[in-house]
Amino acid sequence: MKLIRDVLDKKLIDLEQCDMGRVSGLVMYVGERSQPHISHILIGGSTLWMRVHPALARVSNRLAQLWGPKHKGAVRIPWTRVKSVGRDIKLDVEARETGALAWEIWIARHIIERIPGGGKEEVE
Amino acid sequence: MRLKRLLAVLNQIRAKSLLVVPLLFSTACKPPTPTEQMASVISWLATAGMAGDAWLRHTTPDKYTRQTLELSHDTLLQISDDLLKSLPPGIDTASLDNVLTRSRSRIAQMARLVEAKNSPAFLSQLDSLRADQKIVKQFSDSIESKQ
């Protein structure tokens, strides 16, 4: 398997087939003597912008402090939760509980639900 | 080797450098030549004529016709000012100015006649405008030949 081609930037799907973003980054654990391994998948936060330019990452952090959901920084998902790697990456988690949908829910609650006809974000 | 170098170059084009894609550019145009300005004058005179024709057939709304005539009038006024300053030598500036001023006032008159719904008077203005248009065309031809 090739990490950049098959994993990085792939779409993540949770147990309930809900889209939870794309792989923004990957954390590799390097030990003294042991073989390096991938420990976490990162979603969102400034990880993405860091890949373009550190300055953009700083701007994105600054903006997130002024505005938006409480959950800051990237969501870390342990590699052990990966179920399969194919067209998309299937995870053994529930998107809501990871914080990956923090923005989605925040925008739904603060903006979309307040506009008539927007519907309710949560299923009763 | 070519391919290898190409790939190396492709590799070097990272986001950092791509982001410097020049996004701001000026829309400044070089000043139009007298020939181009004459073409504009003819275009707007013809526009007024065509809008007039359509109105006489009762196929366009009054408001549109009036607005288009006013737009032609204003645009012609604007172009004429610049045009008369930049004519090549040997052109009778005074008589060109004369015919342009006359057609502008005809167009302005037509706009008023639309409001009054006075078709016969409108038609006579339109016919005179046509005659003026021919004179302007002659000027345009002689300007083009002098350039």
Add this chain to the structure above:
Amino acid sequence: MEIHIELLLGTKVCDVDGEDVGRIEEFHVQRDESSCRVDAYLIGASAVIERLSAWTLVRPVKKLLHSRNLLTVYEVPWQDMDLSDPQHPRLRIAKRDLRHIK
């Protein structure tokens, strides 16, 4: 020590003598039940082809040019890579001892 793969991608690598080898472009990994171990690093401009999955596109061109060494990718086993300074990865061996693939 934790290293961000997405930031390691594209960093320049030197060999043990300080000679420029190329940039890290792809990672070979071995996946089993619960872990994902990094076997090797692919270095060199042509490793981009690997990452873009563009071999079907490049192979005919390569064939056309009858060249074997045109598109070289260095495959560096994990043991030979020193990542103690993630911004300046170094090989533990010399460039001439590296293995070409494809």
Add this chain to the structure above:
Amino acid sequence: MKKVLQITLGIITSVGGFLEIGSVTTAAQAGASFGYQLLWAVLLGTLCLIFLVEMSGRLAAVSKHTIVDATRERFGFPFYAVVMLGMVLVAFMVLVAELGGIGLSLQILTGLGFPWWAIPVSFLVWLLMWKGTFRLIENGASLLGLVTLSFVVAAVKLHPEWGSAAHGLLPTMPGDQKAKYGFVAVSILGASISPYLIYFYSSGAIEDKWDESYIPMNRMIAGFGMTFGGFLSMAVLVAAALALQPKGIDIDKFDQAALLMTTALPKWGFYLFAFSMLVACFGAALEISLAIAYFFAQGFGWNWGEDLEPSKDSRFSFVYTIIIFLAAVPLLFGVDPIKVTMISMALTAATLPLTIVPFLFLMNDPIYLGEHRNGWVSNSVVAIIILISFVLAAISIPLQIIGG
């Protein structure tokens, strides 16, 4: 039988959605200033579009990925971010132009200036997106869009000389006004090969749940739909060449374009033009707002779907809401939509390589497409289109400055 219906509907959709303010303005300008001479640019643009649309549909049908999905996955976020910057900038300007086109159509019909229409029109576009389904937007807008066929009637009624029209299908250099000729040619190509249309089409294939069995259908829809659409553009050009060029009318303002059909169809020409533009721009405004929202949602991996309730894909809905109302702002200040159109067409041409280069890689990817990869014919075509796109990118901005 069901397939035949689907194909017909698909073709009607493509035809009805083809014309918008960009293609009409550029084609009318070309006809008014250069007669039939620029017909080749419409033909070339349409041919390129046919291939690109077919490929984007095939990619979606086989891999369940849109071009945007695949671009992000293969080329990584930094490249995607650059494409995003270009795409959003250009698409936003086109959206301003389309909303302005609706406003201008209403202006010539009612006499009330287009800035007054900016807010009501944006609100209506937004409301349809908020409440409507994908089917409603795609089929409704394009069925109404068939009124643009009146351009064909107008062109035929003016009795074009078919011989010299056919001659215009081959590129020729003009005697004078070279810069303007080049500028209009580039704008026509920019208007025809519109990235938003490609993104919209491939997202539509996902919304409609296409699979590999749709490949032949996709080919038919792309081929016939875009060809008929191209004919519509040509009809506008021919009508302008016959009605406006002999009188020496150049199109600088929408009011002049409104006279396009008054000679061919004396009684209804004016109203048909106004109504055609109204509907065509409205459809295009919907498609562009959707395309922008798709672009973000797919690139970042958000939930998306025009059929979902807004709160179920809140980020997607948020993007189009913001973008539609932002697009009304320049119009409120009276920025001339025709000027915006011309600048955005040139900018589209300038950013084309960003959209098209990924096609070459993605359409040859065995992981995405397996046996449905491009053959050598399609690859040669893509290579040629890429070449054209680079030439366009290089010359569009200088031409904008000297010829615009």
